[in-house]
């Protein structure tokens with residue numbers, strides 16, 4: 001956007017600037033008038049300085065130019081000109097080099113933040129609300145222009161502060177106490193401003209703030225194509241806008257009440273600062289008048305005194321730098337809390353190449369509860385699955401089926417008991433957890449190429465041909481043929497040449513992903529209701545196909561629809577009340593036992609028949 005703006009015709013840029021001023025005016029006419037007045041005053045002062053310094057030197061030279069001592073003047077003039085040109089060149093070089101550095105710096109920040117999201121082996125950390133909020137705040141703030149300003153402005157900051165030190169040394173040579181008094185004043189102002197900024201940045205931007213989050217969310221919602229339909233249908237545009245304004249103002253309230261007192265102190269210190277500088281200049285004028293300061297040094301002292309201003313707050317450069325430091329402080333503290341090195345990316349484990357072959361699963365006395373819940377979800381659950389068996393896990397909503405799957409995949413650590421996959425602990429042993437391939441109900445629709453979407457099942461473990469075979473076996477040939485760029489087509493309309501898939505097409509991609517995982521060496525394959533959005537027949541067809549294709553692989557199917565899992569060799573019923581397996585056997589055995597499974601199955605089959613199904617495919621004939 002910025003680059004495009006630089007290339008825009010002058011008129012367009014002026015129009016843009018005009019719009020910017022108009023917007024400021026509309027939002028805060030009072031403050032805009034104040035800022036305009038202050039800016040005009042600043043301009044008048046700067047111009048007056050230029051004219052006055054020139055007049056001053058002119059007046060001095062008129063007195064001394066005919067003196068023999070004035071001859072070195074031309075030498076000094078050359079030094080002045082060279083220093084000015086070098087200063088310009090170093091400034092330009094600094095900007096160029098700074099921009100190059102900030103590109104890498106920015107990439108590293110994203111890497112460090114992303115890694116904080118990726119690194120914890122389990123889901124527990126990311127599911128912790130505070131950690132998740134801290135992460136998303138960091139990610140959001142890493143995109144802020146002020147932070148970018150801080151990155152590029154560091155060298156400018158250094159130059160200004162070091163120049164100020166030089167100015168202090170010059171003034172020191174006149175009267176040692178003058179720079180000390182002026183610097184003390186500036187440092188006081190600086191501390192006030194910094195304290196205020198710290199509070200502002202910490203409270204409003206860095207710390208998770210529910211009102212700001214809500215305001216941000218609503219502002220994104222207002223332009224989100226997916227929400228557009230509902231917003232219009234329900235006519236909630238006006239409500240959203242009001243809600244946004246209310247949340248945004250509430251977010252700002254966090255810091256405004258603190259600033260009243262601070263503002264008063266700040267004004268007082270600034271007045272004191274103006275008095276001290278004014279006093280110093282008056283003293284310099286007086287000493288020049290009485291001949292106590294060499295006339296040639298008056299201008300030097302004058303400029304040096306004004307140069308001490310850099311000990312004070314430095315506007316945007318300083319705000320940007322502060323924002324950068326506050327941001328980094330929070331990033332480092334989060335990384336430390338996750339056991340990651342401060343600023344060095346940790347080495348993520350490379351994908352391992354599993355040896356292949358079906359794995360057995362052994363779950364013993366497993367107890368697990370979510371930290372936010374008082375009761376454990378699973379209580380002393382035991383289950384043994386021999387290698388190559390096809391198992392279906394059924395149970396009512398919330399019984400804990402997905403939780404069990406996540407524990408088998410090593411995404412949570414058991415509170416008590418143990419989970420072993422192929423004899424190893426999937427939570428600790430990355431190789432073992434990598435061998436459990438799961439397609440979840442909410443499997444990710446990556447807005448990447450079709451190839452990536454399928455190959456993610458076996459990333460780094462299998463060649464391109466694996467993806468091709470997997471898609472073909474998942475009956476995805478037609479889907480591939482319909483894509484403009486074939487395997488390279490991005491599966492999202494947000495990308496150039498991309499396209500969106502239907503729910504059913506995505507199911508095939510997910511199935512292909514699972515099959516690619518098996519080809520890549522996964523020893524256990526789990527389908528955790530990825531087909532729930534399909535109708536009974538389509539789901540049953542996909543499960544049947546899946547069972548055929550994965551014969552000899554340890555498979556776990558999770559579904560509410562008992563008719564679709566009846567072909568599994570073994571079915572277990574997870575009882576949400578006890579947190580354990582309540583029934584275990586083949587479809588026929590469980591039907592014969594006449595327990596909860598048989599009851600649920602018969603009920604579902606009857607509903608299906610009433611809805612117009614044949615009853616057969618729903619399993620009524622079992």
Ligand SMILES: Nc1ncnc2c1ncn2[C@@H]1O[C@H](COP(=O)(O)OP(=O)(O)OP(=O)(O)O)[C@@H](O)[C@H]1O
Nearest residue numbers: 127370372373377396397398399400401402403404
């Ligand atoms: N991340 C979580 N944090 C807190 N509680 C959770 C979390 N995930 C699941 N739960 C709770 O744990 C219980 C079991 O959930 P789980 O998703 O494992 O059940 P399920 O049998 O797979 O349900 P469904 O059939 O509806 O998918 C539910 O009460 C659920 O609300």
